[in-house]
Amino acid sequence: MELKEDDLVMCTVRKVEGTTIFIEIEGNGNASLVMSEVAAGRIRNLREYVAPNKKIVCKVLRIINDIPQLSLRRVTGKEKEEMQERYKKEKTFTALFKTIAKDYELIIKKIKEKSELWKFYDEARENPSLLAQFIGKEDAQKLAKLLLEKKEKEKIAKKEFAIKSFAENGVVEIKEILDQKNVDMRYLGSSCFSITANGKDFKEANSKIEDALQQIEKKAKEKKLFFEVKEMKK
Numbered sequence: 560m561e562l563k564e565d566d567l568v569m570c571t572v573r574k575v576e577g578t579t580i581f582i583e584i585e586g587n588g589n590a591s592l593v594m595s596e597v598a599a600g601r602i603r604n605l606r607e608y609v610a611p612n613k614k615i616v617c618k619v620l621r622i623i624n625d626i627p628q629l630s631l632r633r634v635t636g637k638e639k640e641e642m643q644e645r646y647k648k649e650k651t652f653t654a655l656f657k658t659i660a661k662d663y664e665l666i667i668k669k670i671k672e673k674s675e676l677w678k679f680y681d682e683a684r685e686n687p688s689l690l691a692q693f694i695g696k697e698d699a700q701k702l703a704k705l706l707l708e709k710k711e712k713e714k715i716a717k718k719e720f721a722i723k724s725f726a727e728n729g730v731v732e733i734k735e736i737l738d739q740k741n742v743d744m745r746y747l748g749s750s751c752f753s754i755t756a757n758g759k760d761f762k763e764a765n766s767k768i769e770d771a772l773q774q775i776e777k778k779a780k781e782k783k784l785f786f787e788v789k790e791m792k793k
Contacts, residue, residue, distance in 0.1 A: 562584075562587060562619050562622065562627055563619065563622075564619055564620065564621060564622075565618060565619060566618070566619045567616060567617070567618055567619075567634065567638055567641075567642045568584045568585065568587065568590075568616070568617055568618075568619060568627075568629070568642075569584070569585040569614065569615075569616060569642055569643075569645075569646045570582045570583060570584050570585065570590065570614070570615050570616070570617050570629070571583045571585070571612060571613070571614055571615075572609045572610060572611055572612065572613045572615060573589075573611065573612075574611055575605070575609060575610075575611070578593060578594040579591055579592070579593055579594070580592040580593075580594070580597070580609050582615075582617065582629060584617075584627065585646070587627075589626065590617075590626060590627040590628070590629050591626060591627075591628060591629065592609070592617065592628075592629045592630070592631060593628075596620070596629065596630040596631060596632055596633070597609060597631050597632060598631065598632045599632050608631060609631070614646075615631055616631075616634050616638065616639045616642040616643065617629035617630060617631050617634060618630045618631075618633045618634050618638075620633075635738050636738055636739070636740045637738045637739065637740065639740075640740050640741060641743075644677075645675075645677040646677075648676075648677040648680045648681070649676045649677050649680065651680070651709070652667075652676060652677075652679075652680040653667060653676075655702060655705050655706070655709075656702065658705070659694075659698050659701045659702055659705075660694060660698055666693050666694060669693055670693055683702075683703075683706060684706045684707075684709070684710050687699070687702075687703030687706060687707070690702055690703060713757050713758070713759070714757070714758055714759070714760050714761045714763075714764050715755055715756070715757055715764060716755065716756055716758070716761055716764035716765045716767075716768050717753060717754070717755045717768075718753070718754050718768055718772070718788060718789075719747065719751060719752065719753050719754070719788075719789040720751070720752055720754065720772065720775070720786065720787060720788045720789055721749075721750050721751045721752070721785070721786070721787045721789060722736070722737075722750060722752065722775065722779060722784055722785065722786050722787075723750040723784060723785040723786075724782070724784045724785075726782075729784075732782050732784065733784070735778075736775055736778045736779060736782070736784070737752070737775065739771040739774060739775065740771075741756060741767045741770070741771065742754050742755065742756045742767055742768060742771045743755050743756070750785075751789070754768055754771060754772065755768075756768045756771075772788060
């Protein structure tokens with residue numbers, strides 16, 4: 560995949576030399592990260608952020624002489640969670656393919672030529688017939704069964720809420736408040752949003768939502784914003 564400015568990438572720290580951190584981007588070769596882009600402010604313990612073999616999510620700042628220059632501190636909490644979730648899906652999908660096809664690496668390469676692997680994983684879970692484009696009918700059925708079993712193990716919780724600001728910078732305030740971890744939020748229109756979370760059971764999924772809503776409500780009160788959790792229609 561050809562990288563460009565502002566792309567998010569999953570990386571592995573290889574070594575730290577002086578004020579430069581040398582990085583390997585998952586599936587995209589080498590890159591570098593300077594100390595000033597590790598974290599804002601003074602860094603008391605560098606190993607909390609970067610250490611050899613540690614997985615980190617970075618943002619591409621620029622590309623100089625074909626070497627991506629990265630930033631760790633410019634990645635928001637939500638961006639980090641989303642990228643980690645995508646990485647998890649790709650690893651899961653690869654592992655499932657490995658169990659049913661010897662040439663799984665070639666198959667995955669073909670899929671990546673047409674789509675991002677994590678997107679295809681989501682699409683195939685909803686529409687298993689897509690698998691037949693890349694593998695035989697028998698293997699496609701085996702993989703579809705594994706994907707279904709995986710899907711049934713996960714539970715999804717959902718709620719809706721409204722948040723509104725009358726300040727000139729209201730959009731910026733709301734965007735900052737909605738930067739929450741472990742949940743996915745979608746704008747529904749008329750100042751309303753949906754919030755969803757996955758978990759091994761509904762209790763875990765609901766707990767993630769409640770934690771996020773408590774943080775949103777707290778910050779909304781601090782900024783004197785209107786906030787209300789809505790009753791879901793049955």
